[in-house]
Amino acid sequence: MRIVVTGKSGQVVTALIERGPAAGAEILPIGRPELDLADPENAFELLAALAPDVIVSAAAYTAVDKAESEAELAYAVNARGPEGIAAAAARLNVPVIHISTDYVFDGSKTSPWLEDDKVAPLGVYGASKLAGEAAVLASGARAVILRTAWVYAPFGANFARTMLRLAENRDEVGVVADQIGAPTSALDIADAILKVARNLADHKDDPKLEGIFHLGASGPDASWADFAEAVFSGLAERGGKRVHVKRIGTVDYPTPAQRPHYSRLSTEKLARVHAVTLPDWRDALSVILDRLVGPASMRRDD
């Protein structure tokens, strides 16, 4: 199975490159300079030359706060980019898996968001990603939208790595405790994408496999403060220092873009239709900390 994925250096792209071979997939990343999503005119020629079985649209403008002052660029990359990719996929008759976000919701629920819940993005990033979803769904390509959230990995820019960096010279870190979600490993996201890609490639005439699906880790709800505490206790278990989390409110940490208070996504539909369930986020974090800090077992006496 040949999978072309947009982007070259992102968390999900990098995870796909790492996980693809074990799933029997050849991963072909395309990104800048040859493909600029802000100007995807050449997408068809590029994709046609690579002859993929499935296209994964993973690259995006992901700077949530900066998007508030760069709306034009955010829309170009997150809406017109995927539109160009999906139009090419339709012409090539190749299915497309497009990665989207919990930020299409306003966070006002208190139970996990369902795929057909009312969308109401709070900021430019979420609105531009929502426009991307709409463009992909309207393209005529066989399309799966995978909305995920709170992505982190052993590489790239993410919350877990930021916490570990702060631990180097801080004994206490203030982290918001009133935004709830599920930290989701890009490695697990890559495994899920590969399974969905396989389902699409193997069952060409099954429209039930298409549409919007939510993808997130299993396990208990977590706040960013809970996630930080789990990172720091994992660090301590691996012989690192103890860092205290000061639980603060969103009001104490103002940002240009407003974030949803409750971001947990219901993953029941993905489990039912594609037979994909992600591991508990605490187990996934342990896998990533083993790589970033060193295996906990190495520090034990046994």
Ligand SMILES: NC(=O)C1=CN([C@@H]2O[C@H](COP(=O)(O)OP(=O)(O)OC[C@H]3O[C@@H](n4cnc5c(N)ncnc54)[C@H](O)[C@@H]3O)[C@@H](O)[C@H]2O)C=CC1
């Ligand atoms: N990071 C997160 O917490 C979340 C991410 N997502 C979505 O998941 C997907 C993957 O996210 P990450 O891997 O975390 O993103 P990332 O920020 O790690 O990587 C983004 C990738 O997009 C590429 N890119 C940016 N502008 C481009 C352009 N104009 N042309 C071509 N490539 C361009 C970058 O070079 C990079 O490879 C994105 O669609 C994002 O919207 C959804 C929910 C949460």
